[in-house]
Amino acid sequence: MRNVDIIIIGGGPAGLAAAVSAYESGCRDILILEREEKLGGILKQCIHNGFGLKMFHEELTGPEYAKKYIDKVIAYGIPYECDTMVIGISDDKTVTAVNRVNGVQVFKAKAVVLAMGCRERPRGALAIPGYRCSGIYTAGTAQRLVNLEGIMPGKKVLILGSGDIGLIMARRMTFMGAQVLACVELMPYSSGLKRNIVQCLDDFGIPLLLNHTVVDIKGRERLEGAVVAEVDPETKKPIPGTEQCFDCDTLLLSVGLIPENELTKMAGVKLSESTKGAEVDESLETSADGIFSCGNVLHVHDLVDFVSKEAEKAGANAYRYVKGDMKKTGGGVEVKNGYGVSGTVPQFIHPESMDEPVNFMFRPKGVYKNAEICVEAGGQRIYSRKSRILSPGEMVNVQLSPEVFKQVPCIEDVTVKVEA
Amino acid sequence: MEKEITCIGCPMGCSITADIGKDGKINSLSGYSCGVGKKYAYGELTLPKRMVTSLVYVRGTNKPLPVKTSAPITKSKIPECLGAIRSVSVTAPVRVGDIIIKNVLGEDADIVATGEII
Numbered sequence: 001m002r003n004v005d006i007i008i009i010g011g012g013p014a015g016l017a018a019a020v021s022a023y024e025s026g027c028r029d030i031l032i033l034e035r036e037e038k039l040g041g042i043l044k045q046c047i048h049n050g051f052g053l054k055m056f057h058e059e060l061t062g063p064e065y066a067k068k069y070i071d072k073v074i075a076y077g078i079p080y081e082c083d084t085m086v087i088g089i090s091d092d093k094t095v096t097a098v099n100r101v102n103g104v105q106v107f108k109a110k111a112v113v114l115a116m117g118c119r120e121r122p123r124g125a126l127a128i129p130g131y132r133c134s135g136i137y138t139a140g141t142a143q144r145l146v147n148l149e150g151i152m153p154g155k156k157v158l159i160l161g162s163g164d165i166g167l168i169m170a171r172r173m174t175f176m177g178a179q180v181l182a183c184v185e186l187m188p189y190s191s192g193l194k195r196n197i198v199q200c201l202d203d204f205g206i207p208l209l210l211n212h213t214v215v216d217i218k219g220r221e222r223l224e225g226a227v228v229a230e231v232d233p234e235t236k237k238p239i240p241g242t243e244q245c246f247d248c249d250t251l252l253l254s255v256g257l258i259p260e261n262e263l264t265k266m267a268g269v270k271l272s273e274s275t276k277g278a279e280v281d282e283s284l285e286t287s288a289d290g291i292f293s294c295g296n297v298l299h300v301h302d303l304v305d306f307v308s309k310e311a312e313k314a315g316a317n318a319y320r321y322v323k324g325d326m327k328k329t330g331g332g333v334e335v336k337n338g339y340g341v342s343g344t345v346p347q348f349i350h351p352e353s354m355d356e357p358v359n360f361m362f363r364p365k366g367v368y369k370n371a372e373i374c375v376e377a378g379g380q381r382i383y384s385r386k387s388r389i390l391s392p393g394e395m396v397n398v399q400l401s402p403e404v405f406k407q408v409p410c411i412e413d414v415t416v417k418v419e420a
Numbered sequence: 421m422e423k424e425i426t427c428i429g430c431p432m433g434c435s436i437t438a439d440i441g442k443d444g445k446i447n448s449l450s451g452y453s454c455g456v457g458k459k460y461a462y463g464e465l466t467l468p469k470r471m472v473t474s475l476v477y478v479r480g481t482n483k484p485l486p487v488k489t490s491a492p493i494t495k496s497k498i499p500e501c502l503g504a505i506r507s508v509s510v511t512a513p514v515r516v517g518d519i520i521i522k523n524v525l526g527e528d529a530d531i532v533a534t535g536e537i538i
Contacts, residue, residue, distance in 0.1 A: 047486035047534060049471045061473055061488055061534040067516060147475065150484040175474055175502055195428040199470065202426065203495070388453075389432045 012041020014295025166254025338417025
């Protein structure tokens with residue numbers, strides 16, 4: 001058994017930023033464990049640009065963004081082990097990992113940062129009828145095949161779901177010579193960024209079919225076509241008579257991301273129903289002492305820049321915990337999701353002992369125009385801001401300083417809500 | 421002639437309608453709700469530009485090299501730009517920032533590597 005101050009599980013954008021921040025806070029005993037061959041996580045395959053506008057004020061591609069952090073990890077000499085899979089973690093922060101070089105390794109950490117990211121919802125989660133023929137991929141798998149492995153999954157493509165990865169893949173497949181027939185979306189709006197709808201679909205005349213879904217899969221060995229039907233916007237049930245068949249050899253699914261929390265559960269950490277990630281307080285510490293969570297394993301973000309920001313906080317706080325520098329008083333006040341709000345992170349705060357600004361992040365439940373974002377503490381409104389538009393596709397950030405909470409005596413709960 | 425575009429400035433995604441004269445001049449714009457939309461529409465209707473990212477063949481391996489244009493290029497030249505990227509190949513080593521094609525299609529932009537091959 002080896003002792004380590006901070007173990008970071010995952011070497012993607014969250015793990016890298018957490019490691020860099022822990023080091024810059026003064027920690028000199030960090031270990032990053034990464035299951036893939038190289039550091040960088042999903043950024044390795046995101047070769048399109050648009051990353052880094054918030055963090056670096058320039059537009060970078062995924063690999064370039066990752067390099068900013070990897071270069072620092074190397075310059076600081078932060079140890080990392082790739083091709084290493086964490087297979088066990090307990091609430092006393094004993095971490096078990098395996099790789100081909102060292103075999104089974106057991107580490108005893110003073111603090112752990114969970115940064116495992118998320119995975120895509122697969123076909124199985126959708127209940128589309130039809131054979132399990134080849135040619136059906138999640139958008140991210142296709143992205144990996146094309147951008148990292150140099151393999152084209154097909155030539156005539158239909159995309160189900162209009163999340164950003166699906167939109168980005170519509171453009172990538174077009175660029176690589178495939179024909180993209182349409183992008184099919186169940187909801188009356190796309191969950192992707194406007195910029196991606198314009199630059200990945202409109203630019204190439206790819207139709208976006210809102211209120212539509214795939215109702216049948218044709219083909220036995222290889223995909224031969226997909227039947228698309230319009231759905232009732234209320235019930236989401238297909239409307240008979242609206243079916244049309246698209247002849248395609250490839251179906252890409254971009255139907256949502258799920259935080260990858262198997263290890264979190266193993267550590268006995270309490271998970272949130274609405275984010276599917278750990279419940280954390282303002283320091284990003286979970287219900288297990290000294291175990292922190294950040295990035296897409298905590299809740300699915302829209303922008304990597306926000307992942308990095310969050311992970312920096314987790315890394316710095318993990319080191320504060322190691323030093324015994326965390327001062328939390330009281331049991332923690334619950335942060336509730338009010339009207340129009342889902343998945344607020346953090347789920348708990350300690351208003352009395354808070355010494356740095358807290359960042360509330362949430363997703364609006366629907367599309368609201370000219371709405372107000374409010375935070376209430378102990379029945380009093382402590383913050384409000386007007387917004388011209390709120391939509392589930394764009395996460396909302398509300399940063400509040402500790403002083404704001406100190407104006408209200410004995411806070412019992414905090415509510416984040418939308419007034420439309 | 422009327423032309424419709426969607427603003428990408430924010431999630432509002434305003435639908436902006438432009439009345440374009442025979443000489444290609446923008447006579448009027450409507451549908452935008454802020455300055456960002458107006459500015460975007462003028463740019464998009466006069467000379468739309470895009471960053472292009474793609475992949476270059478690396479000799480001796482199946483793994484491709486990711487590349488980008490060092491600056492946005494004229495939108496109508498995207499297919500030609502992709503053709504130029506497809507027609508070249510590189511040999512290891514390649515470092516991030518290496519120029520793969522200088523002044524692609526006479527544009528004020530190079531094709532540069534965004535990944536590395538060692």
